[in-house]
Amino acid sequence: MCGIVGIVGKSHVNQAIYDALTVLQHRGQDAAGIVTSYGNKLCLRKDNGLVSDVFRTRHMQRLLGNMGIGHVRYPTAGSSSSAEAQPFYVNSPYGITLAHNGNLTNTEELADDIYREDLRHINTTSDSEVLLNIFAHELQEQRQLLPTPDVIFKAVSEVHKRIRGGYAVVAMISGYGIVAFRDPHGIRPAIFGSRETATGMEYMVASESVALDALGYKIERDIAPGEAIVITEDGQLFTQQCAEHTELTPCIFEQVYFARPDSIIDGVAVYKARLRMGEKLAEKILRQYPDHDIDVVIPIPDTSRSSALELANRLGVKYREGFMKNRYIGRTFIMPGQQLRKKSVKQKLNALDLEFRGKNVLLVDDSIVRGTTCEQIIEMARDAGANKVYFASAAPAVRYPNVYGIDMPAKEEFIAHGRTTEEIATAIGADWLVYQDIDDLVSACLEGSKTSAKSFDCSVFNGNYITGDINDEYFERLSQLRNDATKEGKRVVENVAIDLHNDETES
Numbered sequence: 001m002c003g004i005v006g007i008v009g010k011s012h013v014n015q016a017i018y019d020a021l022t023v024l025q026h027r028g029q030d031a032a033g034i035v036t037s038y039g040n041k042l043c044l045r046k047d048n049g050l051v052s053d054v055f056r057t058r059h060m061q062r063l064l065g066n067m068g069i070g071h072v073r074y075p076t077a078g079s080s081s082s083a084e085a086q087p088f089y090v091n092s093p094y095g096i097t098l099a100h101n102g103n104l105t106n107t108e109e110l111a112d113d114i115y116r117e118d119l120r121h122i123n124t125t126s127d128s129e130v131l132l133n134i135f136a137h138e139l140q141e142q143r144q145l146l147p148t149p150d151v152i153f154k155a156v157s158e159v160h161k162r163i164r165g166g167y168a169v170v171a172m173i174s175g176y177g178i179v180a181f182r183d184p185h186g187i188r189p190a191i192f193g194s195r196e197t198a199t200g201m202e203y204m205v206a207s208e209s210v211a212l213d214a215l216g217y218k219i220e221r222d223i224a225p226g227e228a229i230v231i232t233e234d235g236q237l238f239t240q241q242c243a244e245h246t247e248l249t250p251c252i253f254e255q256v257y258f259a260r261p262d263s264i265i266d267g268v269a270v271y272k273a274r275l276r277m278g279e280k281l282a283e284k285i286l287r288q289y290p291d292h293d294i295d296v297v298i299p300i301p302d303t304s305r306s307s308a309l310e311l312a313n314r315l316g317v318k319y320r321e322g323f324m325k326n327r328y329i330g331r332t333f334i335m336p337g338q339q340l341r342k343k344s345v346k347q348k349l350n351a352l353d354l355e356f357r358g359k360n361v362l363l364v365d366d367s368i369v370r371g372t373t374c375e376q377i378i379e380m381a382r383d384a385g386a387n388k389v390y391f392a393s394a395a396p397a398v399r400y401p402n403v404y405g406i407d408m409p410a411k412e413e414f415i416a417h418g419r420t421t422e423e424i425a426t427a428i429g430a431d432w433l434v435y436q437d438i439d440d441l442v443s444a445c446l447e448g449s450k451t452s453a454k455s456f457d458c459s460v461f462n463g464n465y466i467t468g469d470i471n472d473e474y475f476e477r478l479s480q481l482r483n484d485a486t487k488e489g490k491r492v493v494e495n496v497a498i499d500l501h502n503d504e505t506e507s
């Protein structure tokens, strides 16, 4: 999952994009980048690391211009090399830069077409560089000296016809404006807003509404599935539906884990959805264990807090913060490599003995994927003197790979793979384990929400891939390319990838 942002302002936008990226940092911790357009020049800075590590004062000073785009990366394709940090740049036509959240499922086929038919060179293994070149090619095909909204919308329509998968995109056309679009299912989120200033209207596009809130932008609306918006450098907004068939089926894992609770995605308030997940999970626990002996409900910080709180309320059991979180350690699930994830859980969370000693505790997490977190947490709870340790997951068991922008490529790596719920409980060391039912999860996101979505992409839970182009062969290839062992082996080699940054301060 990555974070994208684009701003067309009335003064330099470097600081605003930086600030927005810090608000979206939870979506990607591996790399960050900003590109701005200043006269005829593009100013780019991108590298591996957190936003605060990548941008120094000297970089910020050079990111001049009243419009720009930014990205925080969590890789789902290609490598984690700094050469694949985003935004990507292509010089023809016009000078285009692009930032992408999501994952294309026909990248290999597209890369081949780009080379053979479009005569374009791709320098990395990133699906986003492929996407940029498809967009650039389709723009070039319009044969216009200067872009116009119509030309851009036509190009986006052609892009939709060629690419498959999940994508929310923000692109900047040098000296002209910003373009943003979303895949025909709206799998990945994108929203835009505006801000009135003394010198005119400013516009911002972002992955999540929280970035607009933080920057003082008024939310206009989510970009519709298949829709494209164009904001010209002088502040005019154009929108158009560019896909033939659309159906809003956003990724439910945004609601479960990825998004910040204070965001509203496609009309679903994430915080409220998580409260309802807790409520429904409590009802299931009451059905399954009417005579339960739970003394205390303890969340696993951070993401499960909202669900755990409401779960405790509904059970009528005390809610206690039994694990303290080191605020300087990021999200562990999106870290690269199992070793690092494992080490980070211990560094990140510490048990408060007094909340565990002699008690029957119910630990609540938003989801269990590889089982890295729950296995260690349960051990910590026992070491802290818990009598019984029960475990509840606010999402169903993750059994299927994600192909739309979350790095869960190999089902063999999931703790639920080939195991029943009881067997998973044994594997993680819990006295019992309860998973949310899929229908309850979907209801938790729909009930009481102002959303036009009727359903979600729930593929990691039910194996139903809404783009309809995923088969066993694809999974095998994905697993081979991106399982943890392969990525680990590639890491050293990747660091020597040719780097085409245009940033002079690179050492």
Ligand SMILES: O=P(O)(O)OC[C@H]1O[C@H](OP(=O)(O)OP(=O)(O)O)[C@H](O)[C@@H]1O
Binding pocket: 257, 300, 301, 302, 303, 304, 330, 331, 332, 333, 334, 365, 366, 367, 368, 369, 370, 371, 372, 373, 374
């Ligand atoms: O079963 P696993 O493979 O461990 O994955 C699931 C865990 O990872 C995530 O936490 P993370 O630390 O990434 O973020 P958080 O602080 O937002 O909860 C998620 O909230 C679960 O706790």
Ligand SMILES: NC(=O)CC[C@H](N)C(=O)O
Binding pocket: 001, 002, 003, 073, 074, 075, 076, 077, 078, 084, 100, 101, 102, 103, 104, 126, 127, 128, 405, 406
């Ligand atoms: N998580 C994402 O959205 C990743 C975007 C893109 N596929 C990349 O790997 O850079």
Ligand SMILES: [Mg+2]
Binding pocket: 300, 301, 302, 303, 304, 365, 366, 373
């Ligand atoms: Mg967590």
